[in-house]
Amino acid sequence: MNGGSAFSPNCPVPDMDSKHIELAHGSGGLLTHRLIEDIFRPAFAQSPEDLTHDGALIDVPAGQVAFTTDSYVVQPLFFPGGDIGSLAVNGAVNDLAMCGARPVCLSAGFVIEEGFSVSDLRRIAQSMQSAAQAAGVRLVTGDTKVVERGKGDGLYINTSGIGTVVAPAPVSPRQVRPGDSILVSGDLGRHGMAIMAVREGLGFEPPIVSDCAPVVAPVLRLIGEGIPLHCLRDLTRGGLATALIEIARTAGVAMLLEQSEIPVSPPVRGACEILGLDPLYVANEGRFAALVPPQAAEAALAVLRGFDPSAAIIGTVQEQGVPGSVALRTLGGSYALDLLACEQLPRIC
Amino acid sequence: MNGGSAFSPNCPVPDMDSKHIELAHGSGGLLTHRLIEDIFRPAFAQSPEDLTHDGALIDVPAGQVAFTTDSYVVQPLFFPGGDIGSLAVNGAVNDLAMCGARPVCLSAGFVIEEGFSVSDLRRIAQSMQSAAQAAGVRLVTGDTKVVERGKGDGLYINTSGIGTVVAPAPVSPRQVRPGDSILVSGDLGRHGMAIMAVREGLGFEPPIVSDCAPVVAPVLRLIGEGIPLHCLRDLTRGGLATALIEIARTAGVAMLLEQSEIPVSPPVRGACEILGLDPLYVANEGRFAALVPPQAAEAALAVLRGFDPSAAIIGTVQEQGVPGSVALRTLGGSYALDLLACEQLPRIC
Numbered sequence: 001m002n003g004g005s006a007f008s009p010n011c012p013v014p015d016m017d018s019k020h021i022e023l024a025h026g027s028g029g030l031l032t033h034r035l036i037e038d039i040f041r042p043a044f045a046q047s048p049e050d051l052t053h054d055g056a057l058i059d060v061p062a063g064q065v066a067f068t069t070d071s072y073v074v075q076p077l078f079f080p081g082g083d084i085g086s087l088a089v090n091g092a093v094n095d096l097a098m099c100g101a102r103p104v105c106l107s108a109g110f111v112i113e114e115g116f117s118v119s120d121l122r123r124i125a126q127s128m129q130s131a132a133q134a135a136g137v138r139l140v141t142g143d144t145k146v147v148e149r150g151k152g153d154g155l156y157i158n159t160s161g162i163g164t165v166v167a168p169a170p171v172s173p174r175q176v177r178p179g180d181s182i183l184v185s186g187d188l189g190r191h192g193m194a195i196m197a198v199r200e201g202l203g204f205e206p207p208i209v210s211d212c213a214p215v216v217a218p219v220l221r222l223i224g225e226g227i228p229l230h231c232l233r234d235l236t237r238g239g240l241a242t243a244l245i246e247i248a249r250t251a252g253v254a255m256l257l258e259q260s261e262i263p264v265s266p267p268v269r270g271a272c273e274i275l276g277l278d279p280l281y282v283a284n285e286g287r288f289a290a291l292v293p294p295q296a297a298e299a300a301l302a303v304l305r306g307f308d309p310s311a312a313i314i315g316t317v318q319e320q321g322v323p324g325s326v327a328l329r330t331l332g333g334s335y336a337l338d339l340l341a342c343e344q345l346p347r348i349c
Numbered sequence: 350m351n352g353g354s355a356f357s358p359n360c361p362v363p364d365m366d367s368k369h370i371e372l373a374h375g376s377g378g379l380l381t382h383r384l385i386e387d388i389f390r391p392a393f394a395q396s397p398e399d400l401t402h403d404g405a406l407i408d409v410p411a412g413q414v415a416f417t418t419d420s421y422v423v424q425p426l427f428f429p430g431g432d433i434g435s436l437a438v439n440g441a442v443n444d445l446a447m448c449g450a451r452p453v454c455l456s457a458g459f460v461i462e463e464g465f466s467v468s469d470l471r472r473i474a475q476s477m478q479s480a481a482q483a484a485g486v487r488l489v490t491g492d493t494k495v496v497e498r499g500k501g502d503g504l505y506i507n508t509s510g511i512g513t514v515v516a517p518a519p520v521s522p523r524q525v526r527p528g529d530s531i532l533v534s535g536d537l538g539r540h541g542m543a544i545m546a547v548r549e550g551l552g553f554e555p556p557i558v559s560d561c562a563p564v565v566a567p568v569l570r571l572i573g574e575g576i577p578l579h580c581l582r583d584l585t586r587g588g589l590a591t592a593l594i595e596i597a598r599t600a601g602v603a604m605l606l607e608q609s610e611i612p613v614s615p616p617v618r619g620a621c622e623i624l625g626l627d628p629l630y631v632a633n634e635g636r637f638a639a640l641v642p643p644q645a646a647e648a649a650l651a652v653l654r655g656f657d658p659s660a661a662i663i664g665t666v667q668e669q670g671v672p673g674s675v676a677l678r679t680l681g682g683s684y685a686l687d688l689l690a691c692e693q694l695p696r697i698c
Contacts, residue, residue, distance in 0.1 A: 028587035029689035054444040054583065055417030057514060062411035068404030069456035069509055070492045095403040107418035109507045111460070143419045145505075147696065153500040158458045158492075160418055160509035165406065234403065238377035340378035347496065 021116040026146025035144060039118075043125035044108070044132075044139040056140035058105055064165040066101035068092060071158040075347045077124070080194050081210030084157055085124035087285055087349060089131035089139075090214050091236065092161035097219040098232040098288060100167025103137040107160045110144045113152030124155065135214035137161070167223050173250035175230040180317040181297035182255060183290045185218060186211065186308035187263040188240055192282035192345050193271045200275070208267050213286030218307045222290065227300050231291040234284070237349055241280040241337045243289055244326045254321025257337075259330040263310040280328070281340055283348045291317065370465040375495030384493060388467075392474035393457070393481075393488040405489035407454055413514040415448035417441060420507040424696045426469070429543050430559030433506055434473035436634055436698060438480035438488075439563050440585065441510035446568040447581040447637060449516025452486040456509045459493045462501030473504065484563035486510070516572050522599035524579040529666040530646035531604060532639045534567060535560065535657035536612040537589055541631035541694050542620045549624070557616050562635030567656045571639065576649050580640040583633070586698055590629040590686045592638055593675045603670025606686075608679040612659040629677070630689055632697045640666065 015022065024031040072088045082090075093103040108128065112121065132139050169175070194210040196202070215234065222229060231251075233243045240262070248255050264272075264279045272279045292300045297313055304311035321327070326337045364371070373380040421437040431439075442452040457477065461470065481488050518524070543559040545551070564583065571578060580600075582592045589611070597604050613621075613628045621628045641649045646662055653660035670676070675686045 023695050024691045026695070027689060027691065027693070028585070028591055029691065029693075031690070033688065054447040055415045055450070055510075055512075057413045057415055057448060060409055060411065060414050062409065064406045065409050065414070065511070066404045066406055067454060067456060067490055067511055069458045069490055069507065071458040071460050071494045071507060073460060073494045073496050098403040099406060101404070105416060107416060107509050109418045109420040109458075109509075111420050111422060111505055141416055141418055143507075145420045145422045147422050147502060147505075150499065151502040153496060156460055156494075156496075156505070158418065158420060158507035158509075160456050160458075160507075161404075162414070162416055162511065163404075236377070242377055339382065340376060341380070342373045342376065342378065344376065344378075346372050346375070 019118050021112050021114060021118060021121065021146055023114055023146050023148065026144055032144060039122050039125050040142060043129040044142065056105065058162065060164060066096050066099035066163045066165055068095035069158065069160040070095065071156060072349060073156050073347055074195065074349055075153065076198050077154055079198050079210055080207045082212035083124055083127050084155060085127035086131040087212050088157040088159040089128050089135065090212055090285060091349065092159040093135040093137055093214045093216055094234045096161050096163035097216045098234050099163065099165065100171035100223065100229060101163030101165045102220060103135060103161055103163040103216060105138045105140045105162055106132065108139055108142040109158040111152060111156040112144065112146050113154050114146055114149045116154050135216050167229055169228065171229050171232055173231050173247040176247060176251035176253055176291050176317055177230060178253060178317050178319045179294050180230055180291045181294050181313050182315040183297065183300055183304060183311065183313050184240065184263065185215060185288050185304050185311050187265045187310040188235065188284055188287060189264055189268040189272065189279035189282035191285040192348050193268050195348050196275060196345060197271060202271065204267060204271060208271060211284050211286040215286060215288050218304055221303050222300060225299065225303055227296045227303065228293055229290060232288055234288045236285060237283050239281040239283055240289065241326065242339060245337060245339055248326050249324040252323040254318040254323060255315055255326045256318050257315035257326065257328045259328050261312050261314045263312050277344060280337065281344050283345060285349065368467050370461050370463060370467060370470065370495055372463055372495050372497065375493055381493060388471050388474050389491060392478040393491065405454065407489065407511065409513060415445050415450035415512045415514055417444035418507065418509040419444065420505060421698060422505050422696055423544065423698055424502065425547050426503055428547050428559055429556045431561035432473055432476050433504060434476035435480040436561050437506040437508040438477050438484065439561055439634055440698065441508040442484040442486055442563050442565055443583045445510050445512035446565045447583050448512065448514065449520035449572065449578060450512030450514045451569060452484060452510055452512040452565060454487045454489040454511050455481065457488055457491040458507040460501060460505040461493065461495050462503055463495055463498045465503050484565050516578055518577065520578045520581055522580050522596040525596060525600035525602055525640050525666055526579060527602060527666050527668045528643050529579055529640045530643050530662050531664040532646065532649055532653060532660065532662050533589065533612065534564060534637050534653050534660050536614045536659040537584065537633055537636060538613055538617040538621065538628035538631035540634040541697050542617050544697050545624060545694060546620060551620065553616060553620060557620060560633050560635040564635060564637050567653055570652050571649060574648065574652055576645045577642055578639060581637055583637045585634060586632050588630040588632055589638065590675065591688060594686060594688055597675050598673040601672040603667040603672060604664055604675045605667050606664035606675065606677045608677055610661050610663045612661050626693060629686065630693050632694065634698065
């Protein structure tokens with residue numbers, strides 16, 4: 001108990017004004033405090049109480065809350081249309097929206113590699129705050145860890161979120177019924193192809209821009225218009241095909257999609273052809289599928305088109321067919337879609 | 350849209366029965382599903398609805414909920430008294446308890462390095478489930494990402510948690526008052542020294558065992574006994590000294606600690622001397638400080654001693670003194686404690 005010493009004998013005095021993250025930034029000591037005060041508090045905190053305790057306190061009405069978590073390991077950290085920070089915030093709020101919930105607050109956990117640029121961290125924190133404001137949600141609690149050089153890849157972020165359920169009936173794969181219409185909220189594949197284009201050094205002109213965005217507003221509008229939402233699912237890792245196969249399996253239903261109705265922009269289609277990828281399996285970060293009763297399909301489409309004109313009705317849940325199957329009808333016939341056995345696009349989110 | 354192909358042309362067919370994590374386990378595709386079905390669902394899920402959607406739905410009473418997050422990057426992953434899994438669960442429930450809340454549910458986000466042992470992952474998931482049961486909390490939602498070899502360090506885990514606030518009055522540094530007694534729930538420094546002993550290859554006999562444990566039960570008992578809890582703080586990264594300095598600064602008070610009253614076991618004291626570390630700054634993962642009005646101190650001590658006989662009253666909040674200061678009274682005089690400028694023990698949690 002060498003009270004009085006502010007420096008442990010076991011480590012060198014750190015550079016308090018380093019432009020790069022040092023291990024000491026994760027120590028819980030002086031540099032951790034400086035990091036919080038310099039970067040995270042200005043970007044996140046909205047009251048002086050925020051960020052000073054082990055957790056945040058939130059007032060909630062009685063009822064159901066939705067709770068979600070995701071870690072983000074995207075490479076590169078910055079890409080056309082977003083960065084790991086906006087991606088982490090939008091990913092969390094979108095997961096909550098998919099539960100029929102209005103997002104209330106988020107947490108942010110940072111695992112930073114020693115040597116990471118402090119200015120990049122500041123830029124990412126500010127991007128998170130902008131994304132949170134755009135989605136109407138607060139970042140209320142966080143955590144920072146630093147790992148040695150070579151034990152990370154710059155920055156990993158976990159966001160978890162809480163939302164209050166506002167949909168009047170359960171929104172879940174188990175609510176899906178034969179006859180339901182399947183809609184998508186906009187054109188597919190832009191996030192994944194934006195990442196791949198940067199990573200592979202493909203200089204598309206103009207560049208493909210990620211669709212990374214919150215989908216809270218269209219979901220709340222669908223609920224506000226009284227449209228019965230049987231199921232919602234964001235079309236992230238694994239894309240449309242994986243999402244619908246998961247839903248079909250959980251619901252025990254067969255789906256049929258019309259290839260000609262599935263919106264894919266010409267640049268994304270072209271990039272997929274060059275890289276040998278299937279846009280149905282490419283990740284999106286601002287797109288979702290909605291399954292609604294057939295009589296509500298046109299009203300739902302009108303709502304979605306108000307946010308994005310490329311929204312479309314792309315298929316139906318079949319009255320018959322193999323439970324858990326998703327078929328794609330093309331000019332040449334129908335094909336069964338299946339889960340990919342391997343990684344088409346690693347580190348896309 | 351090469352519907353019908355379950356394999357992308359861009360990656361080799363993975364080994365579905367690999368004993369090591371492959372990138373495809375993070376793809377969102379077939380291997381991700383297998384990982385969830387084989388490892389996470391048996392360990393975590395308590396109802397078939399669990400883990401099948403983008404988030405979990407939880408019923409909460411009206412009122413305040415506490416919300417917390419932490420990422421865990423401890424090395425080694427397994428240590429005497431616990432592992433990264435039990436640490437991640439106990440860390441989350443303890444943060445909630447420190448808010449005066451009863452933990453309700455947790456999320457778990459895994460960032461796994463390619464090549465990590467599947468059997469170690471299974472063991473860690475089972476350890477998380479055991480820790481969750483011991484703390485009376487459910488693991489309800491999760492996420493898995495896989496990063497390339499050399500971009501991680503085996504496994505990082507984020508846990509976030511939700512609890513319902515049960516303390517009748519706010520539990521926060523701002524509630525601390527001059528005259529308050531400062532208690533600790535047990536002897537200090539075992540977690541940090543258990544980690545260090547393994548890492549440095551120090552073969553203490555018997556080995557120092559981490560104090561990693563939930564502190565939910567003693568906190569709920571303190572609340573149940575009607576003891577006014579001004580502030581609670583778990584003594585993790587940075588140890589007792591860092592925790593109390595943070596509280597003193599936020600509360601704008603001065604604290605005086607009695608060195609002779611601070612419980613440190615002889616093995617921990619000896620290990621600290623060998624390694625040149627100060628046990629006041631060494632991390633604990635099952636210890637907390639409680640600040641209570643002086644008239645409640647003995648009753649609080651009796652409750653804490655019912656859980657651990659080494660609990661102690663170690664100091665007081667001063668009526669006068671420099672706001673934000675924490676002094677340690679020793680046989681040789683009083684010394685001011687300060688935040689460490691550097692990392693005494695990296696990767697301890």
